[in-house]
Amino acid sequence: MASRNSLKVVTIVGARPQFIKAAAVSRSLKPSAKEVILHTGQHYDENLSKVFFDELEIPFPDYNLGVGSATHGAQTGQMLEKIEAVLIDEQPDWVIVYGDTNTTLAGALAAVKLHIKVAHVEAGLRSFNRQMPEEINRILTDHISDLLLCPSDVAVNNLVDEGIIKNVIIVGDVMADSLMFACEKANQQSTIIEDLGLTPGDYYLGTIHRAENTDDPFRLRNMLDAFVALDGPIVIPLHPRTRLAIQRHQFMAFLEKPNIIARAPLGYLDMVRLEQSAMMILTDSGGIQKEAYWLKVPCITLRDETEWVETVELGWNVLAGATTPSILEAVETFSIPKQHPDLYGNGKVGDKIVKQLVKTN
Ligand code: UD1
Ligand code: UDP
Numbered sequence: 001m002a003s004r005n006s007l008k009v010v011t012i013v014g015a016r017p018q019f020i021k022a023a024a025v026s027r028s029l030k031p032s033a034k035e036v037i038l039h040t041g042q043h044y045d046e047n048l049s050k051v052f053f054d055e056l057e058i059p060f061p062d063y064n065l066g067v068g069s070a071t072h073g074a075q076t077g078q079m080l081e082k083i084e085a086v087l088i089d090e091q092p093d094w095v096i097v098y099g100d101t102n103t104t105l106a107g108a109l110a111a112v113k114l115h116i117k118v119a120h121v122e123a124g125l126r127s128f129n130r131q132m133p134e135e136i137n138r139i140l141t142d143h144i145s146d147l148l149l150c151p152s153d154v155a156v157n158n159l160v161d162e163g164i165i166k167n168v169i170i171v172g173d174v175m176a177d178s179l180m181f182a183c184e185k186a187n188q189q190s191t192i193i194e195d196l197g198l199t200p201g202d203y204y205l206g207t208i209h210r211a212e213n214t215d216d217p218f219r220l221r222n223m224l225d226a227f228v229a230l231d232g233p234i235v236i237p238l239h240p241r242t243r244l245a246i247q248r249h250q251f252m253a254f255l256e257k258p259n260i261i262a263r264a265p266l267g268y269l270d271m272v273r274l275e276q277s278a279m280m281i282l283t284d285s286g287g288i289q290k291e292a293y294w295l296k297v298p299c300i301t302l303r304d305e306t307e308w309v310e311t312v313e314l315g316w317n318v319l320a321g322a323t324t325p326s327i328l329e330a331v332e333t334f335s336i337p338k339q340h341p342d343l344y345g346n347g348k349v350g351d352k353i354v355k356q357l358v359k360t361n
Helices: 014-027 050-055 072-090 102-111 133-144 155-162 175-189 216-229 240-248 250-257 268-277 285-295 309-313 324-333 349-360
Strands: 007-013 034-040 092-098 115-121 149-150 168-170 204-207 234-237 260-263 280-283 299-301 317-319
Touching: 007 014, 007 072, 007 102, 007 349, 014 034, 014 092, 014 175, 014 285, 014 349, 034 072, 050 115, 050 168, 050 268, 072 102, 092 349, 102 133, 115 133, 115 204, 115 324, 115 349, 149 155, 149 349, 175 268, 175 285, 175 349, 216 240, 216 250, 216 280, 216 324, 240 250, 250 260, 268 285, 268 309, 280 285, 280 324, 285 299, 285 309, 285 317, 299 324, 299 349
Parallel strands: 007 034, 007 092, 092 115, 115 149, 149 168, 204 234, 204 280, 234 260, 280 299, 299 317
Antiparallel strands: none
């Protein structure tokens, strides 16, 4: 084991799920490494960024590049240039990148060109749909990373199929750590169920934010039609991309329907509290599919494929696509499986990741 602070790590984050993932690793890094946190500014609204730093007790970022929203090329390009400048100054032993956003790809690419080692957390996931920007980001990031930290056997096998076999390690999923950290805190501090006048176990929770769903008016309309047809209230924390798409496609009337509770994006504690007591979750989010599984809440995934295939194989998650009939059928026919084996780690994934960084250094 390295002595105190002998390892220097630059953590590169920029989007909501990355703050949640990095929170756990950051806590685990504290005893054995110096961590520099670089926020690209991909997400900048307070309820997509700052709230997670506060609630998950993540140190204030050392750098915020303020890149903001733009087309893929412009956003990724600006990040690349600005991250490179920071890495030249900081000269870390490792750069850690998370998941599959434009921030992930820019971080990995900037580092590898400077011969700085890259650790990719959530390596090996594939949807096999190259229309998704995330699929391109993950494939490229995996192929230039020095340490591939995978959540599952399936992820490892995906890498093997692409010829990546060196420094591929199953550590589990670091989101489990953050969920465990937040559950009790959420129950103590969040009043969202009372604030929204909900009865625990008697409401749905829905999220939509994938480009493939928001940018296609047919898919978006079908999902909203399905939400309106549900037999109970549904809370929808609206990602800004989705709110903008609803406005653009002139679907605002859906948000006024009696069972629709549309809100701004929620902080993590409110979200976790709502997830825990939901009757069912309908989502296109990667992170929320896993959280639903860990919390034993039925999940309907509003996509045609998922990276988290184990949750579907075990029956806790149903891939419903994005037509109103297919979504409603999935809701009506869902049956709670008897089995709920452990998936993706036990909440000590942050520690395992740090151990691998020290070992591979
Ligand atoms: C990004 C990731 C996606 C991830 C998601 C997590 C990419 C290609 N996509 O999608 O993989 O699942 O984050 O939430 O990296 N906007 C705001 N305020 C903000 C940020 C964004 O209003 O703070 C609006 C802007 O209009 C922007 C749009 O949301 O154009 C989309 O933001 P962007 O970061 O490009 O992608 P996400 O949809 O958030
Ligand atoms: N989340 C949140 N507030 C919300 C919506 C999501 O705290 O209003 C959390 C959610 O619990 C999960 C993560 O954000 O931990 C998922 O992020 P997102 O769906 O944006 O991205 P994905 O996981 O699909 O990349």
